[in-house]
Amino acid sequence: MQIARLLPMAxxxxxxxxxxxxxxxxxPMTPPAPRAGIAPHKPVAPEKAQPPSKTTVAGxxxxxxxxxLLDLHDEGATARIDFSGRSLTLQHGESLVGARxxxxxxxxxxxxxxxATLELAGGESHACTPSNTVSPWNDAVARGVTxxxxxxxxxxxxxxxxxxxxxxxxxxxxxxxxxxxxxxVSAPGRFSGRTSNGAEVxxxxxxxxxxxxxxxxxxxxxxxxxxxxxxxxxxGAFLDD
Numbered sequence: 001m002q003i004a005r006l007l008p009m010a011x012x013x014x015x016x017x018x019x020x021x022x023x024x025x026x027x028p029m030t031p032p033a034p035r036a037g038i039a040p041h042k043p044v045a046p047e048k049a050q051p052p053s054k055t056t057v058a059g060x061x062x063x064x065x066x067x068x069l070l071d072l073h074d075e076g077a078t079a080r081i082d083f084s085g086r087s088l089t090l091q092h093g094e095s096l097v098g099a100r101x102x103x104x105x106x107x108x109x110x111x112x113x114x115x116a117t118l119e120l121a122g123g124e125s126h127a128c129t130p131s132n133t134v135s136p137w138n139d140a141v142a143r144g145v146t147x148x149x150x151x152x153x154x155x156x157x158x159x160x161x162x163x164x165x166x167x168x169x170x171x172x173x174x175x176x177x178x179x180x181x182x183x184x185v186s187a188p189g190r191f192s193g194r195t196s197n198g199a200e201v202x203x204x205x206x207x208x209x210x211x212x213x214x215x216x217x218x219x220x221x222x223x224x225x226x227x228x229x230x231x232x233x234x235x236g237a238f239l240d241d
Contacts, residue, residue, distance in 0.1 A: 065127065
């Protein structure tokens with residue numbers, strides 16, 4: 001009889017113990033805290049596509065015509081060629097082979113696949129091949145250069161920036177020498193200033209027809225650059241016209 005009375009009481013005690021706080025059955029599962037210094041995992045975003053380079057612009061191809069770098073803008077019925085600070089618009093004409101663009105002055109560009117010929121009025125023809133290099137004259141226009149000139153023997157080039165007090169950058173003697181003038185004093189056809197070490201620089205640009213002795217290209221201006229005790233002469237173009 002005593003055993004029978006004790007059994008229900010024992011069951012009540014066991015059920016009560018199972019419901020007490022702290023038992024594994026009553027404790028909720030929580031994720032472990034991240035360790036210090038370890039960032040939580042994030043999905044890796046796909047790499048962004050790179051923008052096309054200047055040499056892959058639709059409708060524009062670049063050509064090396066012996067000493068002349070040329071950009072061709074093929075517009076179907078017409079084509080514009082930019083080179084040496086000049087821009088010519090040519091009309092599509094009849095050709096037995098490939099495509100030919102020409103004007104009444106005798107300028108022409110004939111293209112057949114990867115072979116082309118540039119003919120400039122009053123000059124010899126130039127054989128052309130595809131190039132990945134943009135014409136430095138067109139690149140200068142894109143950078144806001146207002147005047148650019150080149151010369152030979154020794155090879156040199158100079159660029160003038162924009163604004164009321166433009167800057168000058170020149171590379172001389174086949175690239176062995178470079179100079180910069182931060183602020184130029186400008187007057188019609190004349191730019192002057194001093195480099196950081198005090199050397200005087202003067203550039204005279206006159207609107208007169210000039211022919212480059214190496215490439216045979218015609219320019220709209222003559223250029224004379226005096227840098228210290230040396231004088232450089234060549235041809236140039238006003239790029240902001």
